[in-house]
Amino acid sequence: MFSLRHRLILSLLLLLTFLLVTPVVQAVPADVAGHWVEDSVKNLIAQGILHGYPDGTFRPDQSITRAELAKTLAVAYGLNAAGDQGQFPDAKGHWAENYIAALAEAKIITGYPDGSFKPEAPVTRAEMVVMLTRLLKLGTEEEHYTVEFIPTFSDVAADYWAFYQIEMAAKLGLLPRYYGPDFNPSRLASRADTAWMLQQLLNLKTVRGQVIGQPEAGTNLITVRPEGDGEIEIAVIPPEAVVFRNNITTTVDTLTKDDQITIYYNRNDEPTVVKAFGEVNKxxxxxxxxxxxxxxxxxxxxxxxxxxxxxxxxxxxxxxxxxxxxxxxxxxxxxxxxxxxxxxxxxxxxxxxxxxxxxxxxxxxxxxxxxxxxxxxxxxxxxxxxxxxxxxxxxxxx
Incomplete structure (x- = not known):
């Protein structure tokens, strides 16, 4: 028979063992319960990408600052600054300085014409979408469009500075369902918007690899040998997909054998954007x-x-x-x-x-x-x- 003292010691050992082997999960903020973004917030908190405030709230409908977004994106994609961290004078000594430097180095974020970053300024919807598409290496300054896009949103014309990034995000299904019929690009993005869009971004299927064989004209079919040891991927590219070769919009039949290619799928698992790079031809x-x-x-x-x-x-x-x-x-x-x-x-x-x-x-x-x-x-x-x-x-x- 164990004495009372032995039983207490055994109970304490069992409790310590349980605490040591059981992961500590951050509590889900009470103010997201029942909110449309609840699942996204839960998932991102579980991954250590998002965090609530010290008072236990998440404040989903509050706008997000440039500093908060910089930290969120840097953590989500494991970005770290390797070079100069003093690019923006007004970010020096800021709690998010390292995150801001990491995103600037990766060309995800840029400063303002006066050289500032304004870490505490709120992020607009247009700015948010531009940063998210840059993480996918889409909507870059190197891209040239020779095809006309029919605007998805009545208030975002083709000459708007973020037009193509907004169109790409819409095609990929990265935008919340309530963004429409107007996009309202200057409206502030909320923390809920950020969580939902980032979750969609992380969930997107992408296939990177090398084109095998010359795509046959009229078939819109691409065979790709993925990077690493993945199985051969055969993709039928729909006519409405956006196809780039060497950063110029084109058609599937202009892609060539051995091109390095990335296929981006939308939320419905359909090929939506294709970016290929290869030898320059006629x-x-x-x-x-x-x-x-x-x-x-x-x-x-x-x-x-x-x-x-x-x-x-x-x-x-x-x-x-x-x-x-x-x-x-x-x-x-x-x-x-x-x-x-x-x-x-x-x-x-x-x-x-x-x-x-x-x-x-x-x-x-x-x-x-x-x-x-x-x-x-x-x-x-x-x-x-x-x-x-x-x-x-x-x-x-x-």
């Missing part, structure tokens, strides 16, 4: 020229011009181009000769003025316009490269 160059002229000519039209098949293009732009030709001083007869491609009628001066007209219409240099007219492929590549470089330098200097 299709890429056509797409880049299309991007240079801001989509006013499609890659098919540009290819037709390069092949000398002006008939495929001229009807679509005839009226506007005719007006441009007259504005730069060509006679009506010269303009008409150009549109019907009666080159024998034109002298060298008229051809030079034609290059100027194309330059004004497309927003490219006269040299590139002339090379396109002459179908000089090597000069086109050289001038396109120069223009892309100039555009990049201008962006940097601005």
């Amino acid at each position: 299709s890429d160059l056509l797409s880049r020229i299309s991007a240079l002229v801001k989509g006013r000519l499609t890659t098919e039209q540009i290819a037709a011009i390069l092949a000398g098949n002006w008939d495929k293009v001229k009807e679509g732009i005839k009226g506007e181009l005719y007006d441009q030709l007259l504005k730069i001083g060509l006679t009506a007869e010269e303009a008409e000769a150009i549109l019907v491609q009666d080159w024998s009628y034109l002298d060298s001066v008229s051809r030079d003025r034609l290059a100027s007209a194309l330059s004004g219409y497309l927003g490219i240099t006269k040299d590139l316009s002339g090379a396109i007219l002459a179908r000089d492929w090597e000069r086109i590549k050289e001038f396109a490269r120069i223009e892309l470089t100039a555009m990049a330098l201008e962006k940097i200097l601005d």
Whole structure:
């Protein structure tokens, strides 16, 4: 028989054992019980990504600050600062300084034009979406869009600074259901919004790997060898999916064997965005020229011009181009000769003025316009490269 003393010692040992082997789970804040974001908050707290306030609340409907968001995203994606942590003077000594530095280093967040970060400023819906899509490496400044998006939200036009990031988030299903029919980009994002969107982001299926074989035209089918030891992935890309190759929007059949690829699936497990990188080819160059002229000519039209098949293009732009030709001083007869491609009628001066007209219409240099007219492929590549470089330098200097 154990004495009372032995029984007490045994009970204490059992209690200590239970405490040591049982994980400590942070209590779920009482103010999220029954809230629409309850499950997301519970999951993120269990993972150590989110935390409540010292008084035991989470305050789901309160706005989130830039500092709080920086910590949340850095913890969720395991980001740590390796370099200079003094990028933003107003973040120096702030409790979130390391998290802010980590996200800045990963190009997830940026400061304001005056060099500040404003860690205690609230985050807007647009800013939130931009940061989340950057975590996926989508909606970056390197991307060029040669296809038109039909706006999802009536209050976010195609020229809005975060238009493409908002569209990507909508396509992937990252936005709360009550975001609509208007998006209200300047409205402050709540802590509930943050938790829900981050949970969707973490749950998204992505497949990274290498394209096996050349995708067959018209099938929209891609076979991917995933990174690591994963099984071969066969994906049928729907027509409405956004496809990039070397950061230019394109179609599935332009992807090539051995391209490095990432396929992003939406919440319904459907391929929604594809980003591929590989050796630059003619299709890429056509797409880049299309991007240079801001989509006013499609890659098919540009290819037709390069092949000398002006008939495929001229009807679509005839009226506007005719007006441009007259504005730069060509006679009506010269303009008409150009549109019907009666080159024998034109002298060298008229051809030079034609290059100027194309330059004004497309927003490219006269040299590139002339090379396109002459179908000089090597000069086109050289001038396109120069223009892309100039555009990049201008962006940097601005």
